[in-house]
Amino acid sequence: MAPTIETARLTLRGHRADDLAASAAMWADPEITRYIGGKPPSEQDVWFKVLRYAGLWALMGFGYWAIEEKATGEYVGELGFADFMRDIEPSIRGVPELGWALVSRVHGKGYATEAVAAAVAWGDAHLTSSLTVCIISLGNVQSIRVAVKCGYEEKQRTVYHGEPTILFERQKNGAPSTKEPHSPQG
Secondary structure, X not given: OOOOEEOOOEEEEOOOHHHHHHHHHHHHOHHHHOOOOOOOOOHHHHHHHHHHHHHHHHHHOOXXXXXXXXXXXXXXXXXXXXXXXXXXXXXXXXXXXXXXXXXXXXXXXXXXXXXXXXXXXXXXXXXXXXXXXXXXXXXXXXXXXXXXXXXXXXXXXXXXXXXXXXXXXXXXXXOOOOOOOOOOOO
């Protein structure tokens, strides 16, 4: 079960079945999918995301949160840690991967940085791995800024699903990275 995290302006909580409509609306926005998958997923695919988010907590002990804006109570996005067993080089399998997406209307308000910082703090306290990663499309300048503000360092440029992608790494508690790009053995 996902823990609830409160920040100054946001509540991070576990997903519920009634989040489907708001999550599907967010993922239908071409501005959101511009750097994440390239096209809006179907409502069924969004439902599968919501189910995966809940399943991550049960199987991995970490997962994704729904993000609510405290002032309005509205669903404004989702973020969390996962191991999606991605087919990417270098491999990031076995390493918690942080990801996030927020509805367009809240872009530019600092919500992503606030939510990511809260997730990173939770990860530092609860994840057994001393390393977390995130992958961000080369053109997604806003998310790159958020990652860097929250202690992630560029480790390698790669390609994921045919798109130029940057692999970022972060050591627990913001310690500088001491290793070359992650390998599953190291």
